[in-house]
Amino acid sequence: xxxxxxxxxxxxxxxxxxxxxxxxxxxxxxxxxxxxxxxxxxxxxxxxxxxxxxxxxxxxxxxxxxxxxxxxxxxxxxxxxxxxxxxxxxxxxxxxxxxxxxxxxxxxxxxxxxxxxxxxxxxxxxxxxxxxxxxxxxxxxxxxxxxxxxxxxxxxxxxxxxxxxxxxxxxxxxxxxxxxxxxxxxxxxxxxxxxxxxxxxxxxxxxxxxxxxxxxxxxxxxxxxxxxxxxxxxxxxxxxxxxxxxxxxxxxxxxxxxxxxxxxxxxxxxxxxxxxxxxxxxxxxxxxxxxxxxxxxxxxxxxxxxxxxxxxxxxxxxxxxxxxxxxxxxxxxxxxxxxxxxxxxxxxxxxxxxxxxxxxxxxxxxxxxxxxxxxxxxxxxxxxxxxxxxxxxxxxxxxxxxxxxxxxxxxxxxxxxxxxxxx
Numbered sequence: 309x310x311x312x313x314x315x316x317x318x319x320x321x322x323x324x325x326x327x328x329x330x331x332x333x334x335x336x337x338x339x340x341x342x343x344x345x346x347x348x349x350x351x352x353x354x355x356x357x358x359x360x361x362x363x364x365x366x367x368x369x370x371x372x373x374x375x376x377x378x379x380x381x382x383x384x385x386x387x388x389x390x391x392x393x394x395x396x397x398x399x400x401x402x403x404x405x406x407x408x409x410x411x412x413x414x415x416x417x418x419x420x421x422x423x424x425x426x427x428x429x430x431x432x433x434x435x436x437x438x439x440x441x442x443x444x445x446x447x448x449x450x451x452x453x454x455x456x457x458x459x460x461x462x463x464x465x466x467x468x469x470x471x472x473x474x475x476x477x478x479x480x481x482x483x484x485x486x487x488x489x490x491x492x493x494x495x496x497x498x499x500x501x502x503x504x505x506x507x508x509x510x511x512x513x514x515x516x517x518x519x520x521x522x523x524x525x526x527x528x529x530x531x532x533x534x535x536x537x538x539x540x541x542x543x544x545x546x547x548x549x550x551x552x553x554x555x556x557x558x559x560x561x562x563x564x565x566x567x568x569x570x571x572x573x574x575x576x577x578x579x580x581x582x583x584x585x586x587x588x589x590x591x592x593x594x595x596x597x598x599x600x601x602x603x604x605x606x607x608x609x610x611x612x613x614x615x616x617x618x619x620x621x622x623x624x625x626x627x628x629x630x631x632x633x634x635x636x637x638x639x640x641x642x643x644x645x646x647x648x649x650x651x652x653x654x655x656x657x658x659x660x661x662x663x664x665x666x667x668x669x670x671x672x673x674x675x676x677x678x679x680x681x682x683x684x685x686x687x688x689x690x691x692x693x694x695x696x697x698x699x700x701x702x703x704x705x706x707x708x709x710x711x712x713x714x715x716x717x718x719x720x721x722x723x724x725x726x727x728x729x730x731x
Contacts, residue, residue: 336362347708356709380439385483386425386446387491389652391415391645393424394491397432398483401439408483410490415645420626422446426454433458443469443476445484502542507587507649510642511613518542519585521574522653525555525566526661533558535570536661539585540653550660567592568599575607587613591654594635601633617654678702681727683720691715692724703728 326335343358383398395411413424426448438458447470448454458466469476507517520540525533533556539549553570567590578584588604590596597616604612613633620627628651629639642650678689692702695713702710702724710721 332365335365339365356704356706360704381441381443381479382439383443383479383483384425384429384445385480385487386421387484387487388415388421388648389491392491392494393421394487394494395425395428396483396487396490398479398486408486412494415648420644422449426450429454437462438466440465441467441469443479445480446470503540503544504542504649506643507646510646513586513613515586517586517613519583520587520589520653521549521578521585522589522591522657523567523570523574524591524654524657524661525563525570526658533566534661535566536657537570537574538653538657538660540656545656552660563592564595564599567596568603571600571603572606575603575609579607579609584609584612586611587615589615589617589650589653589657591657592616593618593631597631597633597635615650617650678724681720681724683723688713688715688720 323335323338326332339358339362343355343362346355346358380402381400383400384395385398386393386395388394391414393413393415395413396408397411398408399406411428413428415424425444425446429442429444429448448468451468451470455466455468471477504517504520508515511517518541521537522540523535523537525535533554535553535555537551539546551574553573555566555569558566558569571590575584588600590600593616597614600614600616604614615633616631618629618631620629628647629637630642630647630650632638639647678684678692679686684692692710692713695701705725707718707721707725710716710724711718713721716724
């Protein structure tokens with residue numbers, strides 16, 4: 309196919325061997341030499357390729373100092389879907405991460421997440437010697453009693469730590485990502501798992517709920533608003549049915565108008581495709597439900613369950629409430645398993661919306677930076693962005709590379725480089 313010649317292949321192979329041997333300094337030294345050689349020959353594109361390789365290797369090889377000056381620690385993180393809870397114990401001994409020990413348990417209807425975790429901790433440390441510090445993702449209901457028991461059993465001071473402060477919050481954040489990824493991988497691999505299997509029971513539906521759509525709005529102080537919808541079926545999230553909507557035409561901070569706009573746009577298409585879901589969830593309360601009721605009525609859509617998920621007091625998930633299309637609070641009629649399912653769908657919509665909003669805000673912020681550089685107008689800004697294929701290429705460019713853009717002198721290139729580096 310001629311994608312790579314023999315000399316380039318041999319070079320890549322040799323670098324891979326050096327990398328696996330931990331000889332990163334040797335690789336960087338060789339790449340730096342070749343970068344300088346191409347730069348002197350005015351082959352800036354090839355030089356930039358080597359620069360990017362050096363940057364990537366430095367990033368990968370940079371030591372991860374997540375836990376410093378803490379010799380022995382256990383970090384317990386967890387994630388749960390509507391059926392299972394996934395618990396991981398990350399074992400740190402002598403400051404070295406020895407890896408994680410994974411556990412998985414079925415969730416019973418009568419069991420809360422905290423009660424499961426409390427029970428797990430008691431049983432695990434009956435047979436396993438704990439370190440002096442155990443970092444938890446939740447505050448145990450029997451915090452002091454458990455501390456006293458473990459300290460007495462092992463004749464040493466043992467501290468259970470639950471804190472939103474650094475460094476503990478950072479440790480838990482990274483470990484929780486691992487637990488959540490394990491949960492998602494399990495769900496995707498389990499083809500027999502019907503994600504929505506028991507949902508109909510909480511809503512007294514004679515027919516099974518097969519498809520759910522959920523909507524959320526994300527904005528930053530009213531600007532760069534993004535609407536998002538996610539879709540779930542028996543296999544879990546159906547990414548091909550996810551949608552994002554720009555909301556520049558909606559008045560800032562008018563969440564109700566924004567919600568109505570994305571509801572109407574999405575359901576008009578779904579109705580045309582004869583693919584209306586069985587359940588519609590909005591992130592919010594009466595105001596958002598009113599918009600959903602209005603759109604469904606306007607489009608003549610029937611036999612659809614409309615729900616609003618209201619954030620709980622202090623934004624704690626245990627305090628979340630579910631409101632139906634008649635504005636009744638139906639939280640108590642929903643089983644804890646199904647409640648967690650609805651929350652996970654709502655959380656996925658929120659994640660999808662906020663990710664899109666942040667990307668858009670980032671692009672807007674960086675693009676506006678070029679507008680502030682002296683001597684850069686709309687035409688030159690577009691030339692620069694097109695030349696480098698986007699703002700990320702501009703941020704990586706040197707002065708000489710910037711000066712290669714048509715219409716950009718060395719002085720302007722220097723101004724751009726200096727300004728962006730300051731930012």
